[in-house]
Amino acid sequence: MSRQGNNGRCAVIVLLAWVVSAALPGCRDHRDEPGAGSSLPEAIAARHAADMVHAALAADREVYTSEVVQRLTIQQKVQVINPEGGAPGPLEAREDWRSEHGKLPLPAQMFRMGAEKVLQNDIGFSYLLLSPWPINQQNRARTDAERLGLDKVATTGENLYTTEDLDGKRYFVAIYPDRAVSEACIRCHNKHPDSSRRDFKVGDVMGGLVIRFRMGGG
Amino acid sequence: MRRLMFVSAWLLATGGASVFLYRSLAGARRTLFIPGRTTSGHHQIEDKCELCHDLGGAGVRQEACVRCHGDELADASDSHPLAMFLDPRNATDLAAIDVRRCTSCHVEHRPSITGPMGVSRPAAFCVACHADVAAERPSHRALPFDGCADAGCHNYHDNRALGEAFLADHLDEPELTAHPVVPALDRDSRYGGLGSRPLTRRQQDAPPGVTPSETVLAEWQSTEHAAAGVNCTDCHGGAPTMERPWTDRPGLEGCRECHGGEVAGFLRGKHGMRLASGLPAMRPELARLPMRASARGREIGCATCHAAHAFDRRRAAVEACLECHDDRHSLAYLDSPHHGSWKLEQARNEGEGGGVSCATCHMPRVRVVDTDRPGVTVEHDQNAALRPIETMVRPVCQPCHGVAYSLAAMAEPGLAAGNFRRAPALPARAIQMVRDKVKRGPPAAKEDRR
Numbered sequence: 300m301s302r303q304g305n306n307g308r309c310a311v312i313v314l315l316a317w318v319v320s321a322a323l324p325g326c327r328d329h330r331d332e333p334g335a336g337s338s339l340p341e342a343i344a345a346r347h348a349a350d351m352v353h354a355a356l357a358a359d360r361e362v363y364t365s366e367v368v369q370r371l372t373i374q375q376k377v378q379v380i381n382p383e384g385g386a387p388g389p390l391e392a393r394e395d396w397r398s399e400h401g402k403l404p405l406p407a408q409m410f411r412m413g414a415e416k417v418l419q420n421d422i423g424f425s426y427l428l429l430s431p432w433p434i435n436q437q438n439r440a441r442t443d444a445e446r447l448g449l450d451k452v453a454t455t456g457e458n459l460y461t462t463e464d465l466d467g468k469r470y471f472v473a474i475y476p477d478r479a480v481s482e483a484c485i486r487c488h489n490k491h492p493d494s495s496r497r498d499f500k501v502g503d504v505m506g507g508l509v510i511r512f513r514m515g516g517g
Numbered sequence: 518m519r520r521l522m523f524v525s526a527w528l529l530a531t532g533g534a535s536v537f538l539y540r541s542l543a544g545a546r547r548t549l550f551i552p553g554r555t556t557s558g559h560h561q562i563e564d565k566c567e568l569c570h571d572l573g574g575a576g577v578r579q580e581a582c583v584r585c586h587g588d589e590l591a592d593a594s595d596s597h598p599l600a601m602f603l604d605p606r607n608a609t610d611l612a613a614i615d616v617r618r619c620t621s622c623h624v625e626h627r628p629s630i631t632g633p634m635g636v637s638r639p640a641a642f643c644v645a646c647h648a649d650v651a652a653e654r655p656s657h658r659a660l661p662f663d664g665c666a667d668a669g670c671h672n673y674h675d676n677r678a679l680g681e682a683f684l685a686d687h688l689d690e691p692e693l694t695a696h697p698v699v700p701a702l703d704r705d706s707r708y709g710g711l712g713s714r715p716l717t718r719r720q721q722d723a724p725p726g727v728t729p730s731e732t733v734l735a736e737w738q739s740t741e742h743a744a745a746g747v748n749c750t751d752c753h754g755g756a757p758t759m760e761r762p763w764t765d766r767p768g769l770e771g772c773r774e775c776h777g778g779e780v781a782g783f784l785r786g787k788h789g790m791r792l793a794s795g796l797p798a799m800r801p802e803l804a805r806l807p808m809r810a811s812a813r814g815r816e817i818g819c820a821t822c823h824a825a826h827a828f829d830r831r832r833a834a835v836e837a838c839l840e841c842h843d844d845r846h847s848l849a850y851l852d853s854p855h856h857g858s859w860k861l862e863q864a865r866n867e868g869e870g871g872g873v874s875c876a877t878c879h880m881p882r883v884r885v886v887d888t889d890r891p892g893v894t895v896e897h898d899q900n901a902a903l904r905p906i907e908t909m910v911r912p913v914c915q916p917c918h919g920v921a922y923s924l925a926a927m928a929e930p931g932l933a934a935g936n937f938r939r940a941p942a943l944p945a946r947a948i949q950m951v952r953d954k955v956k957r958g959p960p961a962a963k964e965d966r967r
Contacts, residue, residue: 418600419600421603442606
């Protein structure tokens, strides 16, 4: 993805986060129902903003997985010349891509790199991927909202919208199903030694995409 | 009268104390204000408090840490980057250790609580966030948390030589590779365009009033500089077309135009960090490692090791080091198998053929990318592959030794200090674990599929 494309996506995310921050200052009632304490238009605005951000993130994620990783590594079987000599090796997406020659970031790492850049802007907005069957155990649910959301997306395939308190601040949280969009997803997850589930099929829910907005513009 | 004497004495004492304190704060040496022994990483720059501290307060600026260490952490694929901890879901972990600030783990001037790598936390700090590691990895069940970084298993920041996938790729390599030779320097791609006009002694272009000695001319003509068309004014300045006037000792600036990467590496390392910080050049007597008395007073620059005009890389690779360094590891080199291979290479005089010098390990050949001069070059930051020592495995050991053997050698206490005069006695634990894991294969699928 080009730097220009990333900047454009970040600009959209920042704008949406600002819109939501501005729309939510009335959400002061700390009940668990999403949007509780705020007017219906405010709750709708929060969900709508999260849905829009999710649409952009999910699209980028699918494009990278299918059009870059799947296309180059599985369909085209690209071979990489070793500058130290020896036979060319297959282009792969690998966790240690940054320290290896000619490797691609895993789709989950690509997603996380963007998320970490957004976090550095400190605008009260964050997103991440979690799973009940993570390869990296740091990607398990940690908060009650995350556990609730992962359970719902895994069992029903439906989104969850809720709120939660973290470090004394109130957050609007939306959790969406993250599905296996291509062969590249399931091939890696079904054979990885650290994977606790190895019967994924294309289209299965593999985890949840979590979007958080800090409420009240704080 | 007595009162006048008392007032005069008081004024004299106060004035003297003020001058002393002012000179201590504003002068070149400020050790009076250093609250405790500085770590070996920072002691060279301890005179310049403002490099790290906000002198208005007493705090350390996070930005100061990032300014010097940010790029190297990014290059090292930092396993715990700052951005990882900015998500609000990590607030609970941050309550235990606020890893967003370097000083949470690296407090300076506290030698009584500071261990290897300048870490001022108890060695078991990993438990704060990874207490449940045994549930994820049964192989870790009986392991104590204060041993995470021992035995070549984990580092907090740099795990490029310890990642499971990397180790799995290199499990079955022999102790010595089939062709144990460091990669050749890429002179054409790094310094392209200079090799087409070799110069003779008559073509030297020192300006009027400067007469190079016969020795200087002979040395210059024996080098690749003359062969590549690099003339006197290219380094010393003073050519009619140049803004830079002639100088007898061109220093870093004379080298930087062609060797910018090497100079940048030098300034990052312990030889050049004082210059990079705006302090006078490093001298051997300022070092904490034992140095030879005869080296006192030398100011470390490019020509200190490379000897101006001769620029003999072989001298710079061993003799230049041992003219200053006088510690156990350096002296043990002379009786080591590595030095044996170096002597053999020099005796054969057939070019690079597997000889291991001081520079082979401490200024290794590295392949640089993402630059307009890509290719294999010498990393002049002699500390780059030593922080921590396991990180030497990839750039230093791997061209000649298998990864498992190298990691075992690095992990075994005392082997490095004695300059690897014997093979490691035990295999590295990380290698054993990865080998077992590969043998086991993926875990059985769990029953719970929701």
